[in-house]
Amino acid sequence: MKNLPLKIGHRGAKGHVAENTLESIKKALELGVDAIEIDVHLSTTGELVVFHDFTLERLTTDAGEIAMKSLKELKELRINGQFEIPTLLEVLDLIDKKCMLNIELKGLRTAFETCKSIQLYTETKGWNFDGFLVSSFNHEELKTVFNINKNIPLAVLTESDLDMAKNFAQTINAKAIHPVHHLLNKKSVRQLQKLGFEVNTWTVNDIETIQRIKTYGVDGIFSDFPDRL
Template identity: 55%
Template sequence: MKKTLNIGHRGAKGHEPENTLPSFQKALDFNVDGIELDVHICKTGELIVIHDFTVDRTTNGSGAVSELSLSELKTLRINDEIEVPTLEEVLDLVGKKCFINIELKGRHTAKPVSHLIEKHILEKEYSYNDFIVSSFQREELEMMFTINPNIHLGILTQASVNQALEWASTFSAKAIHPHFSLLTEENVKKAQDEGFKVYTWTINETEDIERIKTYEVNGIITDFPERI
């Protein structure tokens, strides 16, 4: 059986607060092959690593990420002590220790993410293989493909593997990212036969991990990287 890549979901979400520098460091401590994170743009234009469209659930503040400046976001705390990170800060921490799966969660994130990836390739000796950009949003995927077709795309879906494959073909994606409940041995093979990798999310239970591994998926996104 070929190696299944171990991808930490929002870092190591099962151990540290999601999408924080401690969570990404914990994932690195588990020697992950990749980390997955979510990005939005704040009011002043910086890329912020946070899952929700608001800060209410994960921080001691409230309001939409898009309506808060970077300085305002930096005053907020996660678990009373951790700052909300920027994507640049996460890249500085992770370096090239593993690849980074950037999910375009917020609107209008494709262009600044593309620029940041290009900056790191040109100035810091990264390669396109160090990144994969994923999204559920067709508009963001289309924009990223239009801006820079060299950036590796992953098509997220929680509804249909076939639709993901259609989008993957349209946007010359490298991978599909289906929820694990959608997977069968047959559709994994179909995707791979069509030239796409399969990175599935979010699998935490050992029984599910072992079953999905038998389908020979290319990677598993998990809150508990030590279980892969």
């Protein structure tokens, strides 16, 4: 059994290598994470690509919405002038069951293809459903996953309202709630855990805050620097 809290690499190991790249994910694996969190968007050609922002300008020399680009167009870009934008399938092949994968449904209409990918890897690549966690702020995307495949573990993200997250999580039989760390204290964590939810909090980077959050008894911590956990 894993020691708690779980060490969750945020967008790979974002503090060490450019976020959501295969190189960042390799670094997180080298650091011995229990799980890796990534974000997905749907390209115009139907592939899920791993990228956080809805637009391209922060990380590439291109502009515009990522969801308006084909996979071929996205593969020609470089994050920070250096790294390729990976697909979800490339990330799955790289991780290859070495740790759990938290897929955050960032873009619209990402639920169906995510379910399809998870089904493929559980049926043909030896993954188990408990090797995945699908999270989102978007309740409609999470509902879609729940309606397609109730075997896929779900997590509700929140940065403002624990009660709303809890109430919605109960309607989709979510495994976990993922609150921003400043919403939590020992009491709120215990209350959520008593209801049967795991509590994984984000994004905790400095040593002092990490130590304080650990005293709350959370189940997992997302960090850009998973080696600090």
